[in-house]
Amino acid sequence: MLFEVKDVFYTRMRGTPFAVEALRGCSLAIPEGEITAIVGPTQAGKSTLLLMLLGLLRPSRGTVLFRGQDIHQAPFDVERLRLRVGIVFQSPEAQLFEETVGKDVSFGPRRKKLPAAQSRRLVQEALEAVGLPYEEFRTRYISSLSGGQKRRVAIAGVLALEPEAILFDEPTAGLDPQGRQELLALIRRLKAERRLTIVLTSSSLADVAALADQVIVLHEGRVVLNGSPREVLARAEELLALDITLPEITRIALGLRSLWPALRCDVLTLAELEEELARFLPRTTSQEPQPSFPDACQ
Numbered sequence: 001m002l003f004e005v006k007d008v009f010y011t012r013m014r015g016t017p018f019a020v021e022a023l024r025g026c027s028l029a030i031p032e033g034e035i036t037a038i039v040g041p042t043q044a045g046k047s048t049l050l051l052m053l054l055g056l057l058r059p060s061r062g063t064v065l066f067r068g069q070d071i072h073q074a075p076f077d078v079e080r081l082r083l084r085v086g087i088v089f090q091s092p093e094a095q096l097f098e099e100t101v102g103k104d105v106s107f108g109p110r111r112k113k114l115p116a117a118q119s120r121r122l123v124q125e126a127l128e129a130v131g132l133p134y135e136e137f138r139t140r141y142i143s144s145l146s147g148g149q150k151r152r153v154a155i156a157g158v159l160a161l162e163p164e165a166i167l168f169d170e171p172t173a174g175l176d177p178q179g180r181q182e183l184l185a186l187i188r189r190l191k192a193e194r195r196l197t198i199v200l201t202s203s204s205l206a207d208v209a210a211l212a213d214q215v216i217v218l219h220e221g222r223v224v225l226n227g228s229p230r231e232v233l234a235r236a237e238e239l240l241a242l243d244i245t246l247p248e249i250t251r252i253a254l255g256l257r258s259l260w261p262a263l264r265c266d267v268l269t270l271a272e273l274e275e276e277l278a279r280f281l282p283r284t285t286s287q288e289p290q291p292s293f294p295d296a297c298q
């Protein structure tokens with residue numbers, strides 16, 4: 001396992017009248033080389049959990065392990081962890097500091113004191129990987145970019161550190177449908193081509209059901225469901241009660257359950273739904289006379 005979170009509690013604004021228990025006995029494991037989606041409604045503790053994985057917050061109880069080592073116990077070097085595991089925040093503005101794209105993406109390699117030629121190669125590769133051609137974008141001002149492009153620059157900045165894993169906090173929030181699909185395709189490519197471990201958060205299963213290897217459903221700081229997308233979608237009614245957006249195909253399957261209560265709703269594609277429906281609809285064979293429309297309507 002890359003990460004293990006064991007019975008972690010965390011109180012935000014501890015010791016003040018505004019104290020909130022953001023994590024309450026949260027346990028989960030993140031396997032290497034896979035895409036894990038942390039799904040939950042607003043305030044479930046998703047962002048808190050990502051900060052916890054990077055050691056940016058310290059649990060008030062429980063442990064966080066990276067490859068079996070407690071990240072808050074010496075001799076573990078939490079600073080090095082942050083060079084090996086990158087994070088992309090929900091609002092890219094939060095992590096873009098420099099004036100130009102090239103300067104921003106080269107921030108990590110410069111911090112690592114890499115030779116100029118190697119740094120340039122990493123920046124170029126990172127920008128190309130997110131679909132921003134190097135020569136065209138390296139001198140562009142960050143302020144002149146669209147929201148989607150800024151998000152890509154933030155991802156390139158993380159890639160230039162050559163991380164083993166990337167944590168994405170709500171990567172598709174605020175993007176239009178095309179931007180969402182492009183970003184999900186990019187995440188899928190990062191896993192396939194760079195063999196990265198990916199953790200992403202979302203309040204919607206619609207975006208991540210087709211992408212994730214593992215889905216962890218978080219509610220009020222605890223894991224309430226955990227499994228493959230199909231295993232989690234099989235509990236669609238519970239997900240709806242938690243205010244989690246479901247894939248359209250699951251919503252259709254759920255609606256059809258009023259007609260056929262035994263219909264499965266853990267379908268991921270239209271073809272699967274059709275196959276499932278075929279179990280319930282009467283079959284007509286070519287030998288049987290087909291009713292003509294006027295007959296069928298009478």
Ligand SMILES: Nc1ncnc2c1ncn2[C@@H]1O[C@H](COP(=O)(O)OP(=O)(O)OP(=O)(O)O)[C@@H](O)[C@H]1O
Nearest residue numbers: 012013020022040041042043044045046047048049
């Ligand atoms: N900066 C903060 N100061 C105090 N409390 C906070 C802060 N950020 C979050 N919280 C509280 O911690 C709890 C968990 O919040 P968190 O942001 O981790 O949830 P989330 O699942 O990421 O929600 P969202 O979907 O809205 O981003 C919530 O009760 C929230 O009110």
Ligand SMILES: [Mg+2]
Nearest residue numbers: 046047048169
């Ligand atoms: Mg959040």
